[in-house]
Amino acid sequence: MSVSSTFALVRKDVHSEFRTRYALNALVMFVVVAVATILFALRSDQPTSSVLAGLYWVVVFFTAMSGLSRTFVSEEERGTTMTLQLVAMPSTVYFAKLIFNTVLTFSLTIAVTILYMTVFSDTFVIQSMSTFLVTVILGSLGFASASTIIAAIVAKANTRATLYPVLSFPILVVLLMTVMSATTKALDGEPFEGAVGDFQILAGYILAMTAGSYLLFEYVWKD
């Protein structure tokens, strides 16, 4: 794998995304609609921190499901998969798409956080910023590491739209439970040490998912 080649592909994807808005439009619209729906549902209720943490990651999960698959689906739909296969090694493509999806998911979590802090200003108060930041960073990496390989798989299928969340949920359930637990601790103001166990699970998840995806990707990408 060539580092310069990987970053050239990330640059291409970012440039392409700003021109086509394949994923960006879907992500922005989904975040706004989902947060507005939650706001209408809760009205003047005072949800607990664990409910808010759950709703936060529900928005991130479904928004990510609507946008992250585009990295491979758009290449497949435009017929440029073969062009990429001719210029880049499979490992280069995998890591480039992983980096792109990580950046996209991290930006998404930041956007959802800002929206939540604005809309639920009384209840969504981050009392332990360090715990929250580490959760968001590891959560984004975890989401991206799982969803990148799933996107590569579903891009080859005919029923992409329905297959993506269906395949993703069982793979992401461990990650979701862990990030929800860590986010609740951040909202409750528990000390950073209290969330270290969650972070260890997240780190293990990211490592296992990335290593497995790296080994599997070549078979998915070709044929």
Next chain:
Amino acid sequence: MTPVSLTVDGVAKEFNRRSIFRDVSFSLRSGESLAVTGRNGSGKSTLVKIICGLLSPTRGSLAYVVDGKPIEVDALKDHIGLVSPYLQMYDEFTGLENLEVLSRIRADHDITAALIADALRNVGLWDRRNDFVRTYSSGMKQRLKYAFAMLHRPEVLILDEPTSNLDAEGIVMVERCVKEQSSRGMLIVATNDSDEATWCSQRVVLGGERK
């Protein structure tokens, strides 16, 4: 000319147990050329994809040797140029941007802005270099594929339906590329056009015998 050889031995391809072709064997060296012909559905494009390393054969093997060294499938990208109907450029980029972006991804540091400009001039797209590919006609897109395929001066040039969508001037451009490639390396042409098949010294007829 960098010496290059390709040996295809008993290659067969099946999709869902349906045999596309079987037992295709040939060998080629630098300066040689091969036409792959056959009726529609005989597997010409499938064979081209296998030769490019984009598909794996069900049976059989391929071996490339460049400058005396065997080349792994992953490294083939540096030695192969492909023009084919199923290869697409990025519509949201201009012709010039496509070549720049793909060269950077290929990480070929020998490709300079001057070489990219030459490639675009050679295919007659220099004046439209800053237009988005989505505004190109199908013939212009085909020309851009030639610029992309020839840019890194590949030892092996593979053309699948080489003159599709091209006007008379475009066909002259393709013949110039074919001539250039004969002095640089190996040429493989998959076609149904008997005139195009005459560009090559050898022929494989899928579903038939080698002539």
